[in-house]
Amino acid sequence: MKNRLLAAFAALWISLPLAAQITIEVDRGYDNPKKIAVVPFGVGPNVAGVENPSGIVSFDLARSGQFAPTPTENMLSLPTRPAEMLFRDWRVLGVEYVVIGRTEMDATGNLSVSYYLFDVLKEQQLSNEKFTAPPTSLRDMAHLVSDAVYEKLTGIQGAFSTRIMYVLARDLGTPAVKFKLEMADADGARPRTLLESREPILSATWSPDGKRIAYVSFERQKPSIILQEIATGTRTVLTDFPGLNSAPAFSPDGKTLALVLSRDGDPEIYTMNLATRELRRITRQRAIDTEPSWTPDGKSLIFTSDRGGKPQIYQVELATGLTQRLTFEGDYNARGRMLPDGKHLVCVHRRNGVFHIALMDLGRQRMTALTSTSLDESPSIAPNGTMLIYATQDRGRGILAVVSIDGTVKYRLPSSVGDVREPAWSPFLNRTRG
Amino acid sequence: MQRNWLRNLSVVAFAALVLAGCSSTGKKAAQTGPLPGDEQPEVTAPGQSDSEISRVDAEGNPINPQTGMPLSRVFYFDYDKAMLQPDSLAVLELHAVFLKNNSDRRVVIDGFTDERGTREYNLALGERRAESVATFLVSQGVRRSQIDVVSYGEERPADPGHSEAAWAKNRRAELVYR
Numbered sequence: 139m140k141n142r143l144l145a146a147f148a149a150l151w152i153s154l155p156l157a158a159q160i161t162i163e164v165d166r167g168y169d170n171p172k173k174i175a176v177v178p179f180g181v182g183p184n185v186a187g188v189e190n191p192s193g194i195v196s197f198d199l200a201r202s203g204q205f206a207p208t209p210t211e212n213m214l215s216l217p218t219r220p221a222e223m224l225f226r227d228w229r230v231l232g233v234e235y236v237v238i239g240r241t242e243m244d245a246t247g248n249l250s251v252s253y254y255l256f257d258v259l260k261e262q263q264l265s266n267e268k269f270t271a272p273p274t275s276l277r278d279m280a281h282l283v284s285d286a287v288y289e290k291l292t293g294i295q296g297a298f299s300t301r302i303m304y305v306l307a308r309d310l311g312t313p314a315v316k317f318k319l320e321m322a323d324a325d326g327a328r329p330r331t332l333l334e335s336r337e338p339i340l341s342a343t344w345s346p347d348g349k350r351i352a353y354v355s356f357e358r359q360k361p362s363i364i365l366q367e368i369a370t371g372t373r374t375v376l377t378d379f380p381g382l383n384s385a386p387a388f389s390p391d392g393k394t395l396a397l398v399l400s401r402d403g404d405p406e407i408y409t410m411n412l413a414t415r416e417l418r419r420i421t422r423q424r425a426i427d428t429e430p431s432w433t434p435d436g437k438s439l440i441f442t443s444d445r446g447g448k449p450q451i452y453q454v455e456l457a458t459g460l461t462q463r464l465t466f467e468g469d470y471n472a473r474g475r476m477l478p479d480g481k482h483l484v485c486v487h488r489r490n491g492v493f494h495i496a497l498m499d500l501g502r503q504r505m506t507a508l509t510s511t512s513l514d515e516s517p518s519i520a521p522n523g524t525m526l527i528y529a530t531q532d533r534g535r536g537i538l539a540v541v542s543i544d545g546t547v548k549y550r551l552p553s554s555v556g557d558v559r560e561p562a563w564s565p566f567l568n569r570t571r572g
Numbered sequence: 573m574q575r576n577w578l579r580n581l582s583v584v585a586f587a588a589l590v591l592a593g594c595s596s597t598g599k600k601a602a603q604t605g606p607l608p609g610d611e612q613p614e615v616t617a618p619g620q621s622d623s624e625i626s627r628v629d630a631e632g633n634p635i636n637p638q639t640g641m642p643l644s645r646v647f648y649f650d651y652d653k654a655m656l657q658p659d660s661l662a663v664l665e666l667h668a669v670f671l672k673n674n675s676d677r678r679v680v681i682d683g684f685t686d687e688r689g690t691r692e693y694n695l696a697l698g699e700r701r702a703e704s705v706a707t708f709l710v711s712q713g714v715r716r717s718q719i720d721v722v723s724y725g726e727e728r729p730a731d732p733g734h735s736e737a738a739w740a741k742n743r744r745a746e747l748v749y750r
Contacts, residue, residue: 338727
């Protein structure tokens with residue numbers, strides 16, 4: 139299993155400078171990854187200077203751990219049109235599915251990417267689609283191909299065309315320290331800076347429509363919560379009370395923000411109606427109450443509290459105030475995030491003094507460690523619930539890594555400089571389709 | 573009046589509590605009997621006059637009259653704890669005297685944690701550490717309006733390393749005079 143995947147990556151190495159920087163580890167691996175061949179796409183006349191989408195698609199599918207792409211040099215034929223498909227060329231290789239496609243430039247200067255997905259055993263075309271956009275959107279279109287193929291073959295919506303946000307810190311512990319809030323594709327490509335500051339930035343989070351973000355900034359020499367429109371860069375200070383202003387989290391309908399204020403003497407959870415800016419206090423405990431996040435139905439918040447002496451995760455129903463403790467295993471469970479199914483949560487869990495990302499089955503009250511490195515933190519779940527991104531350390535440097543929700547597949551995102559931390563996986567984003 | 577008396581009593585009780593079990597300096601301070609409250613009684617550090625304690629360095633930070641050196645402005649904490657360490661108290665008492673003698677001066681107490689644990693929880697823990705210092709200063713008669721508290725959690729380590737030694741340096745509260 140491991141060898142097969144590594145072989146697949148060796149083949150992609152040369153054509154994918156970005157992908158080459160990502161290390162993929164497969165712990166146990168899926169028992170039966172689907173063997174898929176993504177054939178280099180045909181390149182139409184006038185198409186120049188753009189990457190071949192096949193490398194991007196192949197790499198996306200491989201990162202899910204559910205697919206084992208066939209190296210290009212093993213392919214017996216390189217079809218780019220349905221009429222050129224010879225199924226026996228793929229059967230002899232044991233390939234189950236084949237993706238072919240073309241890129242074409244139209245008269246208006248737009249680039250189109252079309253693909254066809256085939257089932258080799260059934261000798262059948264399963265789907266095809268064509269995306270059109272300016273050539274600068276090549277990667278977006280390639281990720282949409284990945285999403286479509288992934289969904290067709292697994293039944294789960296693909297999340298390859300989503301984005302991630304993270305904080306990049308440079309020169310920590312020196313007067314030159316600098317913090318950047320970055321946004322990139324889910325595979326780490328095309329990073330761009332949303333905010334740069336000499337003061338800390340943390341807790342960046344997405345609105346459910348993916349158009350706005352909220353974060354905590356120390357640019358006023360104290361924490362305040364800022365709302366920023368991604369497209370325009372317009373920023374609004376949401377709260378700037380004395381004490382903590384932290385841990386913003388948008389409700390699933392995007393109308394309310396959960397947050398933490400310590401203006402009453404100790405950190406308490408509040409909700410803010412984003413239209414009226416009206417605040418409502420949710421917790422009343424002489425303890426640390428922080429890290430709120432919403433249950434998928436939007437009716438409850440889960441949060442961290444040390445009201446029992448050590449940090450544990452609690453749930454409060456907003457309508458009734460009814461509060462229950464969710465975690466009992468271990469003496470440090472924090473920053474809980476519920477999976478889209480509402481039946482599991484991921485959190486930072488301390489075991490034998492080491493911090494891991496753990497998955498908790500709420501029904502069975504069982505906690506399973508998903509990561510085995512130390513100082514793992516800030517888990518953020520992909521919108522389709524299959525993977526989560528988290529922060530960890532590699533030789534003393536903060537990096538980002540991704541683990542599948544069953545713990546079997548792990549990979550690290552490349553980072554060239556500084557400490558990378560606090561990843562936030564975007565919701566599904568609506569992109570232009572051709 | 574009744575309420576003030578009660579409040580003073582509880583502040584004294586707190587001061588006695590933090591001072592209990594600390595070094596010789598602590599005992600002396602306990603004898604002088606800090607009685608904070610509306611009257612703002614003048615508490616003099618043992619052996620020093622008010623004028624001496626008000627000396628500042630070029631940056632406006634108080635100078636320790638005994639040593640002629642700037643008063644230490646960094647105080648360390650145990651892992652996961654926000655309680656003041658006994659050896660912090662003697663220096664904090666001198667800061668309290670300085671602030672009472674210079675009622676126009678303000679101090680910001682920055683709270684910090686090491687990198688272990690989640691960032692938002694650490695932000696709260698850093699605030700709790702800074703508040704411990706603020707509460708002690710107030711128990712020594714400093715007006716709360718002279719004090720601001722800001723927590724940076726784990727975001728501004730003094731030492732960016734990942735060893736026990738680095739973590740010990742990062743679990744701290746810093747006094748920044750304005």
